[in-house]
Amino acid sequence: MLHEISENRFEHLGAWIPAGVRAQEYWSNADESILGVVLLDLTDKDLSVAVLRRNGFRHYEADYVEASIESQMKAQSLLHEKMIQ
Secondary structure, X not given: OEEXXXXXXXXXXXXXXXXXXXXXXXXXXXXXXXXXXXXXXXXXOOEEEEEEEEOOOOOEEEEEEEEEEOOHHHXXXXXXXXXXX
């Protein structure tokens, strides 16, 4: 089950957002082993999604990234699909 989390919770878990983008939504699975984020590129204003999974050292690393998504709804749908795979 996925649920939306706050920016503070996302950062508390040790994940971070690169410069040049602004997070629109933060998501997590139940045990917080998988995080997802919808991002707005501040240069070209398109949306991206990123799925982060914990590695063997319990640090988050990118598992899936997709850019140039047309709408917030499509971005959220894609993000949820990739988080539950």
